[in-house]
Amino acid sequence: MLRGPMAADAPESTLESSAASPLGGVGDSAREALSSALARAYSDFDLYRSRFLGAGLTGEDIRTSRPLDVLWRLPMLDACDLPALFRQSLDVNRGIIDVEASSGTTGERKRRLIxxxxxxxxxxxxxxxxxxxxxxxxxxxxxxxxxxxxxxxxxxxxxxxxxxxxxxxxxxxxxxxxxxxxxxxxxxxxxxxxxxxxxxxxxxxxxxxxxxxxxxxxxxxxxxxxxxxxxxxxxxxxxxxxxxxxxxxxxxxxxxxxxxxxxxxxxxxxxxxxxxxxxxxxxxxxxxxxxxxxxxxxxxxxxxxxxxxxxxxxxxxxxxxxxxxxxxxxxSVSVLGVKLSYQSIRDAVYGAVSGAGPMQATLTGGEPDMLILRLPTRLADREKAIRESLFGHEPDIAFLVGAGFLGLRIDFVHESSWHGFRKAHLADERNAPEGANR
Ligand SMILES: [Zn+2]
CATH class of the missing domain: 3.40.50.12780 (ANL, N-terminal domain)
Structure with missing residues (x-):
């Protein structure tokens, strides 16, 4: 059953386009490729199918409407949708030859099957x-x-x-x-x-x-x-x-x-x-x-x-x-091309202690650059497990530290001084003036 402006007998041109417009226009072959991409997304990926349906679009609409008009009806996709797409892609795609991974800002690494x-x-x-x-x-x-x-x-x-x-x-x-x-x-x-x-x-x-x-x-x-x-x-x-x-x-x-x-x-x-x-x-x-x-x-x-x-x-x-x-x-903050994100680091750190809590993270300049993590003193006896968890979840950081491109220091700070101290981001102070690094 069609909903909203998508009447069953509507000619394709009556679909309303949003204000969005493609940069540089869209040529015939790109239009054809988009049509196939939309059909495949609808048939193979639950995440996309629910988005199509949520926007009032059925498989029939995708087959008969102009592909750009269909596309503009979809809501934006965000980094937090990528893990679900990755998992669905594993079920759908055969012949995967590689995976590209980078530190994500949502706590889960961004992964692209190739x-x-x-x-x-x-x-x-x-x-x-x-x-x-x-x-x-x-x-x-x-x-x-x-x-x-x-x-x-x-x-x-x-x-x-x-x-x-x-x-x-x-x-x-x-x-x-x-x-x-x-x-x-x-x-x-x-x-x-x-x-x-x-x-x-x-x-x-x-x-x-x-x-x-x-x-x-x-x-x-x-x-x-x-x-x-x-x-x-x-x-x-x-x-x-x-x-x-x-x-x-x-x-x-x-x-x-x-x-x-x-x-x-x-x-x-x-x-x-x-x-x-x-x-x-x-x-x-x-x-x-x-x-x-x-x-x-x-x-x-x-x-x-x-x-x-x-x-x-x-x-x-x-x-x-x-x-x-x-x-x-x-x-995210880049160290020699490796993207570090506060959320991923904090999730990895607290993965070692089965819980959640505050963390301050600062990157300071030097030879090498130094990643400084500040955690509550109650975790002081867990430093080894925290390092292992961080390196296990963030192999790029393990590599940079292991190869000497990045130093890692974990400070444990008494809870009484914690108030007003937390920053929910990775502070990049590598180019801060002398004396400004704390
Ligand atoms: Zn040029």
Missing amino acids: TRGDADLETRVLARAFGICGVVPDDRVACLDTGPLTLMASFTEALDHLGAAEAYAFTMSTDPTATVDGLAALDPTVIMTIPSVLERVLGRLHERLESGRLSLRTIVYAGEPLPAPARAGLESLGVEVFSYYGSSETSTLGIECRSHCGLHLFTDTAIIECVPGSGGADERVVVVTTLYQQGLPLLRYSLKDRVRVINGPCPCGLPYPRVEVLGRADG
Whole structure:
């Protein structure tokens, strides 16, 4: 039985569209892909079916209505919906070849199942993105990262697909000199990395570039914003810098082109909505609908990234729309590209003591950066179990601490001084002025 404005005999055009509109328009093949994605979501995923039905949409509506009109009727999907989607995807998808996981802000890790089809599409989209950055078959590309947990395996695969002369993962050590010396021996023409990793080796890299002992001409960075002075310094030495844009839930979304006027978003593999956020008049929040993602199909998923839409055609001639990324609003803090979230850490800590309670978490700068957790004194005799639980639930933190990239200190604070002391977020004081770290 149809409800609301969806009369049984209504022609497809009478469905009311919301104010939402897709960035850059939606082409015929994207429309067709959306139609299939909607039908699959309805038939295979309980979570989506209940959302369709809640919005007054039946399977018949999905088959006969215009796909965009159906999409706009759905409510936004949030990070807290991802665990249920993940579990339903396990029942539905065969041939899972990988799982991408990152620290979630909901207390449960964000996990994306990757099918063979997902991986193949990812390779093609990444290869296109790197081609836009001017990576050519002659290039020798180093993917510089902290270690096996965050290694950019999909990057090297795409570079092989692109026919790059060399494409390899290079693991940074805690010693920047040794890292740059090792890299220089391989003499890459392109480095793909994470800004906080780059910043650690920037001084040594500059020395090498200034003395002409490095063929490096391109840097592609991902995962975090790159401070403007770091970019300007590299550009002054003839290195062209590109920002890659993606997320753990969706993989590649866009890339900066050689005109360097914002990021192009690939609107042929995802429908992107930029909806008003809580910021300034120009600020928008990115909402993504994946067209081909099988392991974690997303319909109107709010990424919570804040952007500004750049209107008009780009001098580079690419047809994809452009945005400037203003920041992420998911509350996580990045350490060398690994996202840490207060909620996940607190759940892991209190998982050791079967209960819940307050925690203060602060990240301070230094060699290495230090994660300081403050817990009530009643837990003081449980420190070993708390550390084990934290490392068990947060393998990225275990890796960073084990490899010496991050220190961990747990302080136990008397309950009498606890009042007015708690902060339900991870305070990032790494760039605070001297003396401000407490
Ligand atoms: Zn462009």
